Amino acid sequence: MRNRWNRCRALLLAGLMAFGAGHVSGAGAAEYSYRTNERDEVVMRLSGRITSMDGAIFLAEVREHEPRIIELEGPGGDMLSAVRIGVIIHERYLRTHAVGTCLSACAYIWISGLKMIADEGVEISNHLPVAIQGASVGRPDDKTIAIFGWYLGKLNISVEMMSAFLDAAMGPGVDGNGYFDMLAFASYWNAPIEMRVPAPTYAAIE
Numbered sequence: 001m002r003n004r005w006n007r008c009r010a011l012l013l014a015g016l017m018a019f020g021a022g023h024v025s026g027a028g029a030a031e032y033s034y035r036t037n038e039r040d041e042v043v044m045r046l047s048g049r050i051t052s053m054d055g056a057i058f059l060a061e062v063r064e065h066e067p068r069i070i071e072l073e074g075p076g077g078d079m080l081s082a083v084r085i086g087v088i089i090h091e092r093y094l095r096t097h098a099v100g101t102c103l104s105a106c107a108y109i110w111i112s113g114l115k116m117i118a119d120e121g122v123e124i125s126n127h128l129p130v131a132i133q134g135a136s137v138g139r140p141d142d143k144t145i146a147i148f149g150w151y152l153g154k155l156n157i158s159v160e161m162m163s164a165f166l167d168a169a170m171g172p173g174v175d176g177n178g179y180f181d182m183l184a185f186a187s188y189w190n191a192p193i194e195m196r197v198p199a200p201t202y203a204a205i206e
Contacts, residue, residue, distance in 0.1 A: 029053045030074065032061050041068040043097075046085075050077030050105045055084030062088060069095045070113070073122075076104025079129040079144060083151045086112035090155055098122050099198070107182045112155055116191055118183060119198040125179040128169045161189050 030048040037043050044067035046058070054077075070089060082105035089096060089112040096113030098106075100122060107126040110116055118124060129144040152162050168180045186193050 029057050030077070032057070034065055034067070037069070043067060043069045043071055045071040045099070046109070047071075047073045047100070049075055050081050050085070050109075052078045052081055054078065055081040058085045059088055062092065062094075067094065069097055069117075070109070071097045071099045072102050072106050072110055073098065073100030074102065074106040076106055079105055079108070079147060081105070082108045083147055085109050086151060087154055089113060097196075098124050103179070108151070111182065111186070111191070114192070115194060116186065117194045117196055120195055121198075124182040126169070126182045126185075127179050128166070157189075164188065 029051050030046055033045045033047075035043050035045070042065055044061065044065060058081075086109050088094075089109065093114045095115045095117060096110045097117035097119075098110050099119050102110055102122065102124045104126060107124050108129075110118075110124060129148050149162065152165070157165075165185065168185050169178075183193070
């Protein structure tokens with residue numbers, strides 16, 4: 001087991017060198033906005049597609065605004081940025097709140113919260129990280145699997161839960177690494193989830 005994790009760590013470092021902070025895609029970053037809640041906590045809303053720039057941007061935004069809750073919605077995006085964002089959330093004990101459809105990289109970010117909150121009726125779906133093609137196409141390569149394993153370990157998810165995650169994504173009867181329901185999986189995992197009635201819209205703060 002130690003050799004497997006050492007191999008994962010080596011592959012992760014190779015991935016960081018290949019996709020480091022200097023790599024910027026042509027697409028724009030995700031959208032960031034802020035408000036305060038009834039407890040006067042700063043809530044950051046992160047929405048849209050996660051790009052290769054968002055790991056660094058998210059860290060800068062967190063340092064400037066010091067949010068306690070990260071609201072999430074989006075179609076997914078860059079896995080390495082999602083991992084960086086998730087680690088920042090995990091290390092700062094922030095809560096995550098899925099307020100709209102949250103797929104792929106968005107769902108990976110959602111599971112990093114000290115508490116995971118979800119509005120009733122939202123879809124939170126995931127699949128194993130695949131380098132470029134996305135869900136239901138191909139199989140993950142060594143680099144993305146290494147990042148995946150390291151990340152789940154960083155979030156203190158047990159080997160047993162990792163195996164269950166793999167079964168949900170690629171087990172018997174699962175077709176080609178398709179999406180699966182992260183809410184259902186998180187309930188099985190006995191994760192700290194709170195379901196909420198969707199809140200009214202609040203005015204953003206500058």
